[in-house]
């Protein structure tokens with residue numbers, strides 16, 4: 136550990152530095168330190184942390200400190216900035232305390248050398264207390280980091296984040312009441328004198344009740360069944376297992392000219408972008424972007440026009456955060472970059488949704504969108520129709536909406552029973568209200584007010600390639616292929632590219 140000095144007499148600066156060589160790949164260490172919750176939660180002083188709903192690199196952190204035997208909390212803001220080989224962090228704490236720290240991961244003999252350098256500036260009387268805490272806590276932090284990085288299966292994205300309430304499956308008070316009432320028959324049937332047949336009947340009702348409750352919960356969870364399981368699918372056939380992967384796609388792909396998953400996913404995204412009429416200098420909204428690969432296309436793919444602004448909504452916090460991280464890295468490599476706004480939350484705006492600033496909030500004063508894209512996700516929305524209505528309201532005149540989506544063929548749609556729809560919806564995490572035939576789909580788009588609705592059936596370029604790929608992976612992927620996509624294909628389900636425009640008739644164009 137080293138220390139350096141500077142600053143003024145009243146507000147001196149002290150710089151301390153600490154390093155540790157950890158036997159892990161430099162990419163593992165770098166990716167981890169570039170993940171603020173990883174760094175924050177390893178600090179033994181940290182009591183809680185909250186990510187800014189608007190800026191994923193701004194965190195409010197609360198430390199539990201002790202001074203002369205008295206414990207107290209101190210909250211401060213920390214802003215993280217990713218750099219090539221690590222992360223910089225700037226902290227403004229109470230009492231005029233200012234800290235600039237830099238974390239770096241570099242190749243070293245025996246693994247990766249992680250170095251932290253902190254420059255602290257503060258009132259001279261406070262400095263001994265601050266430096267003492269800093270030295271002790273950050274020494275522990277480095278040790279904890281070494282342990283965490285070497286633990287098999289440690290994933291930088293599994294660290295808990297206290298974030299806006301996004302897609303959380305909390306148990307509501309109604310469910311709690313139902314649960315309590317559901318349990319009442321059991322003690323009643325054993326204490327009261329009841330005929331045995333009646334007791335069995337009560338038991339049956341109770342079990343039935345809990346099975347229904349569990350199924351309901353399962354179906355609700357199944358609507359957004361994603362996480363980071365898809366990362367392995369992105370591994371190219373020639374991947375040596377060591378190099379960092381550069382894609383994190385999560386769609387079914389367009390397999391016309393390839394049998395490689397990330398290439399097929401990119402091809403599907405490019406087809407959607409083309410259908411969405413993205414224009415140079417436009418305002419693009421990309422919904423359900425998962426880990427952000429489709430967003431990155433707008434920043435750097437040679438065939439995609441550069442927008443003036445790029446907005447993303449995705450429901451899972453870990454995807455939102457990962458996208459922000461990857462975009463931030465990409466932005467630094469591009470000369471010009473659009474204004475980026477990433478929102479963690481549901482695609483559908485509701486007046487009570489948090490955080491504020493939903494891109495489809497009709498009262499938003501941000502520029503209207505010229506293209507709204509939903510890549511392989513709108514079948515999850517509650518509902519797709521509401522999403523389209525809100526999109527219509529937030530689209531610029533002449534703007535386009537485009538969806539890579541699922542529908543049923545006319546034949547299967549007209550004969551399918553409600554029970555089969557429900558089963559299919561649960562198997563594929565679709566909402567039953569979103570299971571439509573192609574004609575019903577087009578009618579819905581037109582009813583919302585869109586014009587020039589075009590539907591291209593690309594089933595043959597999506598399902599066979601995707602199924603073949605999943606089968607080749609074996610294990611769980613094979614089961615998913617058989618009972619997920621397979622069930623959809625056996626029901627004559629289709630994969631379509633839909634696009635439509637907001638064309639406002641002359642007479643009303645002034646009012647919209």
Ligand SMILES: C[S@@+](CC[C@H](N)C(=O)[O-])C[C@H]1O[C@@H](n2cnc3c(N)ncnc32)[C@H](O)[C@@H]1O
Nearest residue numbers: 384385386423424425449450481482510512515
């Ligand atoms: C099949 S993945 C497609 C991901 C991405 N478009 C891609 O091509 O890699 C569906 C994505 O939609 C997101 N999603 C599901 N329901 C959503 C909702 N109601 N609002 C916003 N995003 C949602 C999921 O979390 C997931 O990231």
